[in-house]
Ligand SMILES: [Zn+2]
């Protein structure tokens with residue numbers, strides 16, 4: 001029944017908002033084949049602390065201070081992906097970006113490359129409630145849902161809460177970004193006794209990593225959480 005309602009809703013949305021390539025404007029799909037062929041895939045992952053290549057994005061031994069154990073991204077945050085993710089901010093275009101994000105993520109080999117994620121609980125990086133209400137959805141949570149379904153693992157969207165209404169970071173320097181997210185999160189007290197030991201943090205884009213690092217730091221402080229892996233669809 002729910003499936004039927006969903007497909008009817010999608011059908012109506014498709015009439016109201018016909019598919020258009022978010023990068024070049026070509027009608028018929030959210031990312032046309034020509035633009036899709038320009039997507040830059042991350043073929044070699046990067047250490048979450050120093051940003052130098054590392055096997056599957058695991059932190060180097062010398063980078064043990066990183067609270068993130070592994071960081072994995074599908075593609076680079078260049079066009080056409082930057083246009084696609086930019087569109088996510090304007091509902092109902094969210095579904096267009098998500099359709100492509102899901103396709104490209106399923107097309108990747110994360111399930112083969114990162115089998116240990118099947119022991120994890122997905123935690124999407126939360127938005128501040130005010131921003132959530134304005135936007136109506138959290139893009140990290142939507143992507144988290146895709147990962148949760150690929151690995152057949154649970155997602156806990158309420159475990160981590162955003163406390164500060166931090167400014168959008170796109171125009172900030174690295175130092176300002178760090179200060180902007182310091183103490184930006186808190187743990188939901190309902191989960192204190194029931195924290196997972198392995199966490200997969202999910203966000204849409206990795207730029208300097210300050211947001212993910214802050215979330216990972218807080219989780220690791222609990223001692224219950226022993227491993228924090230991170231997935232972002234794109235990276236700068
Ligand atoms: Zn196109």
Ligand SMILES: [Zn+2]
Pocket residue numbers: 047048049050051052059060062063
């Ligand atoms: Zn490193």
